[in-house]
Amino acid sequence: MPLFGSFRIGRWFGFPIRIDYSWFPIAALVIWTFTTREFPRALPFYPSSTYLAMGTAAALLFFLSVLLHELGHALAGRARGVEVEHITLFIFGGIAQARDEARRPLDEFVLTAAGPLASLALAAAFHGGRVAAEAWAAPAPAVTVLGFLALLNFVLAVFNMIPGFPLDGGRIFRSIVWAVTGDLVKATRWATQGGRLFGGALIVLGLFNLSRGQFISGVWAAFIGWFVVNAASSSLRHFELRTLLRRIPVATVMNPRPRMIEAEMPVERAISDYFLRGREEAYPVARDGDLVGVVEAQAVSAVRKDARATTPVAAVTRPAEEFPVARPDESLAEALFRIRVRVSYLLVIENGFVVGALDPREVSARVQRLQRAGLVSLDEKPPAARGAASGEDLGPPPAKSA
Template sequence: MPLFGSFRIGRWFGFPIRIDYSWFLVAALVIWTFSTREFPRVLPFYPASTYLAMGTAAAILFFLSVLLHELGHALVGRMRGVTVESITLFIFGGIAQARDEARRPLDEFLLTAAGPLASLALAGLFLGARIAAEAVAAPPPVVTVLGFLALLNFILAIFNMIPGFPLDGGRIFRSIVWAATGDLVRATRWATRGGRLFGAALIVLGVFNLSRGQMISGLWAALIGWFVVNAATSSLRHFELRHLLRQIPVGAVMDPRPRTIEASLPVDRAISEYFLRGNQEAYPVERDGGLIGIVDLRAVSEISVNLRPGTPVSAVTRPADEFPAASPDEALVEALSRAQAGVSSLLVTHNGYVVGVLDPREVAVRVRRMQRLGLVSPGGAAAPGDQVGTYVPSPPAKSA
């Protein structure tokens, strides 16, 4: 869960790799800790430049190890049908961001276990490299760094196996409970409790270490504990929202009978009569009653003010197939997963007609309103006697 925004550095095995800006803080802290505390403690009497080189090399290889840990999740997820959108390194490690949940307990178990197994494999690899380096009488700094990386990867694997959601161990625990009970919601809540308890224990440990004057270890334990508690809580909320959106069809929250713009209307009038007065940021464009495409706020804003009176909307209209579309009967979670960056609305079609527009920004507000009205329960099910998914088509415009 990125914290301060991120930027992309490339692709690996088809997965976009991103770095959160918070990563630079932890990278500097790790290099400083390795160079000024850990390596001088285990390998004394070397110059500061050697410790800095050791700390930098160890930090780079450790973060590469974290990336490979997340890549293990992503590759197995792809094999099991789970779409992983990107891998991000941030202050607390890394995260493989998936678009959807695993479909079966076995899928969740396998894709989650792949990360710790990758870390254990890396621990074995670095341990083997350390033994080989000793055998050929490599310089002690090289041997020390390799041994340190073996230990760090082993700790990473063990730490992630603690049964508290959203750590890997918590997800594995969730998959086991899910398989035993057949109830993913219950399994997620049980695993989340474990994550909160573990995070709280880390906070207590951190406060205890701080009281004994162990500032660095105390701060790190408290900070990681705080992160785990908050990550467990936010992960549960995100899961419950996705579960809720699976129960609500697009037709229940879309804007029905959306306003359409005539293709010949000048851009200045489209701005004053539609974009300034309505809530939509994208409108279907018609010519002779037929849909020719979509015009959005960004397109009209790019036309110079002095050219707007003489420019028809059709000149800045994009074909409808360039915009994500939805069906009124499909689940909200499926429709929203197709929303593209920079596109504010999804066109809703039924039997070849445009029947509505779905604004992703309005979904949360409308779902909360449905909950307040008792149309859906917090768990996502329709309230007894209500029909959340009722949809009666009333087509205003024929699609091309």
């Protein structure tokens, strides 16, 4: 659930680690709170430089703790057969982004519980470190930081166990409702309502604290409450969209038999006969009936006007291997998962032939039309796919895959 975009910083245990840009202002705020309020209150009469060092160290170790919390989810998910794409640290905590939902309630329960258990283990480790530091007469700032981190990880575990989606407690609650009712959609809606109620309660608490002149605690509570309410709503929308996409076969929304451009056709003619007359932003390119790649609108537009009449389309065609491939009978969720940056086109292949194409930008509108027509919903089974899924004859394929 990225907020403002993110960048990759490395890989742990095979999982890419990313940081959302929203992490930086909250990191600065956390360091400021530790440095100017928490540590001076817990350990008075030390110089400002000491509090700054304590606040910076505590903030970095706390965010490392959040990362380890998410690694707990990711490793448990891997053990239960749930593929995790990456881990992202963002404005309030982090997220282990799974490719899909867990297949069974028990899988959901185990991979979710692993996060709070990791935080409890970290709380115990930091507490043990504080006890050992005291026994060895370590400097008071070090002892204070270790004790503070033990408390923070304990609070993180307890806070995450509140039964409101998308918090860990909400996901555990969802897994229990799912196991009892057998309905993941209903379980998600119930858990989301819990998240909204909890977030609303935090907002009310924050406003109450503000009315009493407790500015910092009031702002924090209200801001976290607002974040939880919005996260619950956006997580529900994301879940419902993924559920719908899993129930719609590619054949239902693909462009069947896409128009092919010959590799030796001049770019000028491709622009006039294809890109200006059609809605597509990309077309398959064939040579002697065999697929050689895909040409995109931005590629032909980049060719100089005085060279378009003599430049063949093949010169600006990207190889077919750079584009993801889907089957007509697989779900949209599976197909769209393969799309990455700078890929705006997905070829649909059956028995080695191109039978369709999928433009990700058109998927949302087509899914909405299916919903309005009553052909697909969250409470119904998916329609049968055309082609391989239903046995419908698609006719002779227009081009063979290379």
